[in-house]
Amino acid sequence: NAGVTQTPKFQVLKTGQSMTLQCAQDMNHEYMSWYRQDPGMGLRLIHYSVGAGITDQGEVPNGYNVSRSTTEDFPLRLLSAAPSQTSVYFCASSETGYYGYTFGSGTRLTVV
Amino acid sequence: KQEVTQIPAALSVPEGENLVLNCSFTDSAIYNLQWFRQDPGKGLTSLLLIQSSQREQTSGRLNASLDKSSGRSTLYIAASQPGDSATYLCAVIGVYGQNFVFGPGTRLSVLP
Numbered sequence: 416n417a418g419v420t421q422t423p424k425f426q427v428l429k430t431g432q433s434m435t436l437q438c439a440q441d442m443n444h445e446y447m448s449w450y451r452q453d454p455g456m457g458l459r460l461i462h463y464s465v466g467a468g469i470t471d472q473g474e475v476p477n478g479y480n481v482s483r484s485t486t487e488d489f490p491l492r493l494l495s496a497a498p499s500q501t502s503v504y505f506c507a508s509s510e511t512g513y514y515g516y517t518f519g520s521g522t523r524l525t526v527v
Numbered sequence: 528k529q530e531v532t533q534i535p536a537a538l539s540v541p542e543g544e545n546l547v548l549n550c551s552f553t554d555s556a557i558y559n560l561q562w563f564r565q566d567p568g569k570g571l572t573s574l575l576l577i578q579s580s581q582r583e584q585t586s587g588r589l590n591a592s593l594d595k596s597s598g599r600s601t602l603y604i605a606a607s608q609p610g611d612s613a614t615y616l617c618a619v620i621g622v623y624g625q626n627f628v629f630g631p632g633t634r635l636s637v638l639p
């Protein structure tokens with residue numbers, strides 16, 4: 416089925432560890448983005464990309480790194496995990512960035 | 528900076544009631560406004576999209592209105608059902624950006 420696939424679904428990290436959250440879409444969408452969702456705060460934009468090779472920061476980029484080498488994939492890297500990065504992470508893609516968004520099912524990350 | 532708020536934060540109603548969820552945004556320079564549904568542990572499902580030039584959109588028992596000048600949108604759910612229980616998120620995209628600003632959501636419980 417066409418859509419946005421996020422892996423893993425759940426992850427527990429120790430403080431200071433690094434990891435990569437994977438996001439892949441098969442709809443040939445140029446626009447991809449990462450959000451984090453914390454209780455009572457809605458979703459906040461971490462990083463986004465308007466096409467392969469182009470990325471930019473969102474509202475809460477500190478502690479995260481992204482790259483976009485292909486249209487399909489947009490991984491999110493945690494460089495040195497901190498308890499404040501405990502959250503649910505969502506990846507989304509869109510053909511234009513204005514319409515037709517598809518969201519992944521999320522990655523629940525706990526940093527201890 | 529755009530800010531989106533939603534009232535109430537939580538709502539519990541008996542089955543069959545008509546209900547209204549409220550969304551407010553601070554910057555009226557929006558491209559569109561979208562309402563999403565989020566089930567526990569799941570991703571986001573788009574319900575309705577209202578262009579900035581539109582006043583309302585309808586889909587089945589759902590009706591969303593937009594008053595851009597006052598920075599408000601409402602989601603009206605008619606004849607609520609237990610299957611409507613979920614968190615409802617409001618999000619806007621500004622005219623100068625291709626990224627969502629989300630509200631914190633309204634958690635709805637419809638009791639049988």
